[in-house]
Amino acid sequence: MNWDAISAISEVLGSVAVVITLLYLAVQVRQSTKSDQSTALEGTVNTAIATRQAVYESAELANIINRGMKDHEDLSEDELLRFRLSVQNTLWGIWNIYAQSKLTGLSGSVWEAQKPFILRMLTSNGGAWFWRNYRSEYEKEFAGALDQIVRSHEGSVQN
DSSP states (O other), X not given: OOHHHHHHHHXXXXXXXXXXXXXXXXXXXXXXXXXXXXXHHHHHHHHHHHHHHHHHTOHHHHXXXXXXXXXXXXXXXXXXXXXXXXXHHHHHHHHHHHHHHHHTOOOHHHHHTTHHHHHHHHHSHHHHHHHHHHGGGSOHHHHHHHHHHHHHHHXXXXX
């Protein structure tokens, strides 16, 4: 065997090794993406559970939220603070779902499933008050997405 043949065989083997390595890396990236999406979903679910748990474990907080959603002006100063922080925590959890759907490729259906809840919250008297006063504390794209959800509801009610 001459050196040209050995060189040609080495190049072919090197090319095959590169292709196998690229295929392996593609599989690893895909598995990593699925893992990231799973972790993102788990985190968003845990956040939602913790937020809801705070309400159902405290009759006082549940009462404040119910009253605040109907009429925030009915709340004392301390109750209004608790109401505002509860709504804020809930929206931060939803913001997390929105961001994870953009950053990790978390299923868009997870974000879509939040829209009825967002609508109920932001179209209540207290939720609308919160959004008017604290909307600026959220990232513009997310705030715009919430505004669009509310606008689409308002448009469908008028028709």
